[in-house]
Amino acid sequence: MTALSVSTKTASDLPVDTLVVGSVRTDDGAALAAGHGLPRKAVVHLQAVLADLEATGAPGEAHRVVAVPGVKATSVVVAGLGDGTARTTSFGADALRDAAGHALRSVRGKKTVAVALPTPDAESVAAVADGAFAGCYLYDKAAPLAGRRARKGGTAPGAGPKVTVVSGAGQGKAVREAVSRAGVVGAARDWARDLVNTPPNLLYPQSFADAVKKRASASSAKISVSVLDEKALAKGGFGGIVGVGQGSANPPRIVTMSWSPSGAKGSVALVGKGITFDSGGLNIKPSTGMVTMKSDMAGSAAVAATVLAAAELGLPVAVTGYLCLAENMPGGGAQRPSDVVVMRDGTSVEILDTDAEGRMVLGDGICLASEKKPDWIVDIATLTGAQVVALGEEVAGVMGNDEDFRARVVAAGAASGEDSWAMPLPAALRAKLDTPTADIAHKGDRDGGMLTAAIFLGEFVGEGIPWAHIDIAGPSFNTKAARGRVPKGGTGYGVGTLVGLVEQHAGR
Template sequence: MTTLSVTTRTPAELPADTLVVGSVSTPDGPDLATGHGLPRKAVVHLQAVLADVEATGRPDEVVRVVAVPGVKATSVVLTGLGEGTTRRTAYPHEVLRGAAGAALRTVRGKKSVALALPTPDVESLSAVADGAFAGCYTYDRSGPLPARRTGATKGAARAASAGPRITVVSGAGQGKAAKDAVARAAVLGAARDWARDLVNTPPNYLFPASFADAVKKRASASTAKISVSVLDEKALVKGGFGGITGVGQGSANPPRIVTMSWAPSAPKASVALVGKGITFDSGGLNIKPATGMVTMKCDMAGAAAVAAAVLAAAELDLPVAVTGYLCLAENMPSGTAQRPSDVVVMRDGTSVEILDTDAEGRMVLGDGLCLASEKHPDWIVDVATLTGAQVVALGTDIAGVMGNDDTFRSRVVDAAGSAGEGAWPMPLPVELRKKLETPTADIAHKGDRDGGMLTAGLFLQEFVGEGIPWAHIDIAGPAFNEKGPKGATPKGGTGFGVGTLLTLVEGSAG
């Protein structure tokens, strides 16, 4: 397992396999960023190499150099920070996070790695530690998947998943604040890696029941006391959860709602997180085209983010009561599948007309929001890969945030920024509510194509308890990276949302 520690020792003297330092783009060509702490002969050598390989110092550029004079580490990795000077001491946290992640991705098979990037304050130190841990991620196939065919391959996989010992050189000292920041990065990193593993697991191995089992297993192995309860298909029918049972009725794998609870003594706040967990989305009877199903194992990324955030909050012993609701179902076509024009009754008694069985996420979330509201938490946030409209509007890196309270919505957007996760505030125009009117039920679950992200948010708002601040985070784009890795983000499941939720919970700690 990847580990993190902090030091103020001279970087050149650290006996690591690899030392990571920053490179920058200057008007005179590439150069070393501040914070490296290297002797003159090492600096001259590295400057010559950067010039010789025509490096640029741009983000995501990584150059590895071996046998650097005056450096104990076997090799030095130079990771790009973008525009800068040899005297610049501070860089945006997202730049530091990405540079650390890009560097560690190239050397994650090493046993020990030290990073000497510019860290003039605790926030910069935290960003470097967070990015370094994130860059070490590889999908852990040892859990649900069958054993590999050869012992040699198994051994290699275990070595890769073990991760390096990472030491971050701190320019902000080695006091309690610095140590706490690095310790937090390790807890967050491990939780986010778990979320990534869940998203990357093939859907024939991760379905509602096995997802629930994975949560119980991880909670029981945690150092914190996390309680887990599961509503199976019979309990869901008996409890009036018509939204999630309707979505799941076409599958051989019946739905579940998993509740995870962290209950510290004398909590300063009580909050609820609700996650969409469609373990595979075929679209149901409104079936998706073949290409539209390729990444649909990621349609449970919201639930994975919620599960990981509850775990991290508990393991950090935050003085906030956190309850996570994982709304798990598989959306499949069959003779028992839900039909367009069906009417179902939600947990709170609201009748809903189904217009498009491929708009299933809002139905499972609606029931989850009802359940969360019954406990009257101080606030509720739901997270979901909900609409293609979010991707059209904001792309694949930025989540859309909607809410019933502008101040609380701003808190969520700010938390995302602090966590290095892109988010943008979106409105919920009241005039669009009429798109959800229907003579057949209390509400239709979908409007027309225009403003699809917003009408989905308006639908969800209907199931939030009166007076409870609520925000909805649509992560349809950033939850899954179909392209190559970049910065601290791997290919596949990204774990997007875990950092935002944890930061938001921390903000309620007083």
């Protein structure tokens, strides 16, 4: 696993495999950004190389230069930060995260890396540390094969380099805590990425539950885990998740993860959609629509990782995560359009489209969470294609029953580098869910599909409990090339937002 540390030593004196510095985009091309701590001969050499390469200093640019005079590092990577001057010392957190992430991805096979980007304060140190850790991620595709194919050279997959963040803000308590936090949250986010990237024949409801138990037991914090199997779910009246899972040979589970510190400052609940593979059920998807459906459990992965991070950070808030796990398959026992099921709270629901299954498992999970009367509930899910149509692949939609709380969720996302946008829940859209055969239909028509899905979920929130729903259908899985700190495949989106919310509740 990647290891983070912080240093105030002169960057050029650090005996590492690679030193990362920044560049800015100017009218005359790329110029080295402030904060590098390099001697003049190193600066002159690097500027000459950058000019010869016609570097621009734009975000996403990284140039590796070997044998730089006056530098102990074997090589120097110059990462683009965007617009600025050679004297600019303050950059946005996203620019720092992305530059660090892109640079580290290019050298993650190295054993030791130092990052000397502009860090005038603890917040910028935190951003660099977060981006550097994120950029080191690599899913070990050989792991499912039990090591049949050995890798040659470099660092072992998943091991990651030792990364030193060169701090321009000293090594005070705030800086040390920022780097430590980045390591904890980064490791949790990488676990979420691993879960999302795992092939669906290996990650199904029971194996997901087993993975959570194993990870919780290995944690330094005390996290309790309980599992409701298909018999307990049927007995408990969880008709939504039972119905979704009944067409699969792999029966559903609800996993409850709890961090319950003594003297907790309140309690919060997180509910995650965990469809380990979504074929669409009898309303089967086209073949191209199934290609990324192993990622339909990204909401549960984010919730599991958040509970882990909250516990390992020792946050003084009771955090309970509900992982609603099922496989949506078109087996002989699969539910049909027009079926009516009864949810945990006694609400009858007419099924109109078996490919709108996520809201059914979440509805039961929200009911269960509401029974404990937490201070607030957040659910997170790869819920609707309408989210991608409305907001694209990098911005999540946030809805809820409390505008102030919804705004807090969006703000927590922005602070963590996870973009989201507040969306309304117009009361007039509730009529789209009316049906003569049940209390409610689980789906409306195409128009406003992201909003009607959230309106449906809101029906199951306990009275008086602030609630927000985060639709991450787009940003949870990156089908394109890696960018900045975001890898190809599972992104771990949501972990930063949810951890930030819990910290906010703890008064941090």
